[in-house]
Amino acid sequence: MLVIGAGGAGLRAAIEASAAGVRVGLLCKSLLGKAHTVMAEGGIAAALANTDDRDSWKVHFADTMRGGQYVNNWRMAELHAREAPDRVRELEAWGAVFDRTADGRILQRNFGGHKYPRLAHVGDRTGLEMIRTLQDHGIHRGLDIHMELTVITLLTDDGRVAGAVAYDRERGRFRVFRAKAVVLATGGIGRAYRITSNSWEGTGDGHGLAYRAGADLIDMEFVQFHPTGMVWPPSVQGLLVTEGVRGEGGVLRNSEGRRFMFDDIPENYRSQTADNPEEGWRYTQGDKNARRPPELLTRDHVARCIVREIKAGRGSPHGGVFLDISWIKEKLPNAAEHIRKKLPSMYHQFKELANIDITTEAMEIGPTTHYVMGGVKVDSDSQMSTLPGLFAAGECAAGINGANRLGGNSLSDLLVFGKRAGEYAAAFAAGNALPGVDERQVTASITRALEPFERQDGAENPFRVQQDLQGMMQDLVGIVRREEEMREALARLGGLKARAARAGVTGHREYNTGWHTAQDLDNLLTVSEAITRSALERQESRGGHFREDYPQKDPAFATFNVAVRRTHEGAMEVSRVPIPALPPELRLIIEENA
Numbered sequence: 001m002l003v004i005g006a007g008g009a010g011l012r013a014a015i016e017a018s019a020a021g022v023r024v025g026l027l028c029k030s031l032l033g034k035a036h037t038v039m040a041e042g043g044i045a046a047a048l049a050n051t052d053d054r055d056s057w058k059v060h061f062a063d064t065m066r067g068g069q070y071v072n073n074w075r076m077a078e079l080h081a082r083e084a085p086d087r088v089r090e091l092e093a094w095g096a097v098f099d100r101t102a103d104g105r106i107l108q109r110n111f112g113g114h115k116y117p118r119l120a121h122v123g124d125r126t127g128l129e130m131i132r133t134l135q136d137h138g139i140h141r142g143l144d145i146h147m148e149l150t151v152i153t154l155l156t157d158d159g160r161v162a163g164a165v166a167y168d169r170e171r172g173r174f175r176v177f178r179a180k181a182v183v184l185a186t187g188g189i190g191r192a193y194r195i196t197s198n199s200w201e202g203t204g205d206g207h208g209l210a211y212r213a214g215a216d217l218i219d220m221e222f223v224q225f226h227p228t229g230m231v232w233p234p235s236v237q238g239l240l241v242t243e244g245v246r247g248e249g250g251v252l253r254n255s256e257g258r259r260f261m262f263d264d265i266p267e268n269y270r271s272q273t274a275d276n277p278e279e280g281w282r283y284t285q286g287d288k289n290a291r292r293p294p295e296l297l298t299r300d301h302v303a304r305c306i307v308r309e310i311k312a313g314r315g316s317p318h319g320g321v322f323l324d325i326s327w328i329k330e331k332l333p334n335a336a337e338h339i340r341k342k343l344p345s346m347y348h349q350f351k352e353l354a355n356i357d358i359t360t361e362a363m364e365i366g367p368t369t370h371y372v373m374g375g376v377k378v379d380s381d382s383q384m385s386t387l388p389g390l391f392a393a394g395e396c397a398a399g400i401n402g403a404n405r406l407g408g409n410s411l412s413d414l415l416v417f418g419k420r421a422g423e424y425a426a427a428f429a430a431g432n433a434l435p436g437v438d439e440r441q442v443t444a445s446i447t448r449a450l451e452p453f454e455r456q457d458g459a460e461n462p463f464r465v466q467q468d469l470q471g472m473m474q475d476l477v478g479i480v481r482r483e484e485e486m487r488e489a490l491a492r493l494g495g496l497k498a499r500a501a502r503a504g505v506t507g508h509r510e511y512n513t514g515w516h517t518a519q520d521l522d523n524l525l526t527v528s529e530a531i532t533r534s535a536l537e538r539q540e541s542r543g544g545h546f547r548e549d550y551p552q553k554d555p556a557f558a559t560f561n562v563a564v565r566r567t568h569e570g571a572m573e574v575s576r577v578p579i580p581a582l583p584p585e586l587r588l589i590i591e592e593n594a
């Protein structure tokens with residue numbers, strides 16, 4: 001079987017499938033160890049209850065559902081909360097190093113929307129540790145690894161997945177893989193927007209590949225704009241500033257010096273939120289009787305409050321607001337040392353890139369496109385998509401997060417559902433014959449991929465098409481959305497598609513970044529259209545999706561997810577998929593943890 005993607009989800013899936021005795025090929029666009037997961041900073045959410053013994057899978061489940069505004073796939077949220085602790089302990093057994101409590105257990109930190117300190121972490125380099133551990137473990141399992149290979153088409157045979165066509169980025173040679181089962185683990189879509197925290201790989205390839213092969217996507221309107229990305233200097237705009245800064249006591253202030261997050265606390269979080277700065281500080285220092293500061297409310301809310309301050313003219317000089325951790329020197333005698341120890345990457349990031357010492361000065365930050373809650377629609381237990389034999393896990397799959405993901409829930413999602421996808425894909429591979437490869441599909445894929453070399457005179461520059469698409473999505477389908485602007489976006493998408501079909505490149509196929517970008521366009525355009533059409537369908541505001549023309553949450557929209565699929569004629573069809581009723585025992589857990 002094939003696993004496409006070597007981030008946390010792909011590696012975990014490959015390890016599991018290989019342990020089941022199946023031969024596994026693992027493909028990735030970059031070098032092994034460089035997948036986007038390596039950038040994860042804050043930690044892995046799992047109710048280990050090491051730092052606060054009141055925590056349990058039930059509280060984690062309730063937090064995830066509340067964060068997702070109850071349009072999550074509740075079964076996935078349940079499995080995730082139940083299984084995450086075992087997956088973290090397993091990672092520890094495989095050699096992962098974690099920060100420790102005084103008595104030697106895995107230390108857990110506070111993060112937005114989590115009631116108790118829940119994020120297992122290694123300073124602010126948790127993703128690196130996760131990738132290193134999974135990679136070492138996977139290599140010892142004997143995975144067949146193909147690096148710097150971009151998959152451009154999924155092959156199908158008689159209604160099931162049959163393999164993939166790819167090209168190697170170094171030489172531009174095509175490769176065809178036949179497989180009984182395929183796991184997509186290709187990560188996010190951030191590169192569809194101008195300002196993003198995502199690496200160059202986040203071009204929504206898995207979303208595009210699955211869609212074109214006939215699988216459904218859901219929840220695409222739910223894009224997470226992380227509240228704190230760097231805004232200055234321009235070369236690093238969008239680069240993430242971890243929520244860990246706020247977890248360690250960092251506060252948000254506007255140009256008037258006001259802690260504006262106290263001005264707007266949503267009703268459903270009021271009872272859990274501190275009503276004064278002193279209580280908020282005590283919470284970050286582990287006082288079990290204190291409630292969280294409003295800076296640790298969910299990301300969608302914090303991002304919108306920041307946008308409000310900027311729009312009202314109370315922003316920072318470079319168009320953001322201030323995030324200040326240096327103020328803790330009023331509370332801790334060794335504050336500078338403490339900050340450098342707890343947030344080493346943030347300290348270096350600001351020192352090197354912006355010449356700011358975060359132990360003495362405030363940072364300037366603003367929202368950045370960070371994560372997509374939407375993706376391939378999967379079965380909650382097996383992670384199989386609506387196309388038999390095609391599985392998806394990690395950020396490219398959808399369901400667990402609903403309308404908004406809580407920080408830390410992605411890394412645990414990768415482990416829990418990466419494992420499940422590997423297990424069930426291996427079982428599918430073992431139980432099915434090798435499919436046939438349709439040469440016409442292979443030829444069509446390669447011919448299309450090479451077309452940009454044929455277009456010379458009057459051809460479009462793929463970089464310019466990509467840049468125009470990113471600017472358009474940022475301006476018209478961003479944090480605050482309106483019907484007219486999204487209709488305008490759809491019209492412009494038509495024009496961008498036509499331009500992408502005329503994209504031309506020069507030179508040869510070896511490491512030709514123009515050609516690589518021309519390949520990315522199909523996926524970026526598919527993802528952008530899916531986001532726009534789904535966002536138009538959801539005429540309410542919920543989680544990461546905010547409609548200025550429908551600013552309230554509407555209970556009528558809490559009963560379904562929005563799905564898109566490709567029709568035979570190649571058009572994008574939007575539908576509403578009813579959410580199954582929540583079982584009474586899970587409803588009770590949510591009520592008990594309100």
Ligand SMILES: Cc1cc2nc3c(=O)[nH]c(=O)nc-3n(C[C@H](O)[C@H](O)[C@H](O)COP(=O)(O)OP(=O)(O)OC[C@H]3O[C@@H](n4cnc5c(N)ncnc54)[C@H](O)[C@@H]3O)c2cc1C
Pocket residue numbers: 004005006007008009010027028029030034035036037038039040041042043044045126127149150151152185186187188197198199201205206240370371393394395396407408409410411412414
């Ligand atoms: C800066 C930053 C910090 C974050 N911090 C946290 C955190 O602390 N906690 C948390 O829970 N979440 C965090 N997140 C989110 C989390 O890191 C991601 O959601 C997660 O790592 C995605 O993992 P993945 O395995 O799904 O995909 P990725 O890690 O993105 O890996 C995708 C893989 O697919 C491959 N690929 C893609 N397309 C193709 C193709 N066409 N052909 C072949 N291979 C392909 C890539 O090469 C790569 O190997 C953070 C995100 C960012 C940007």
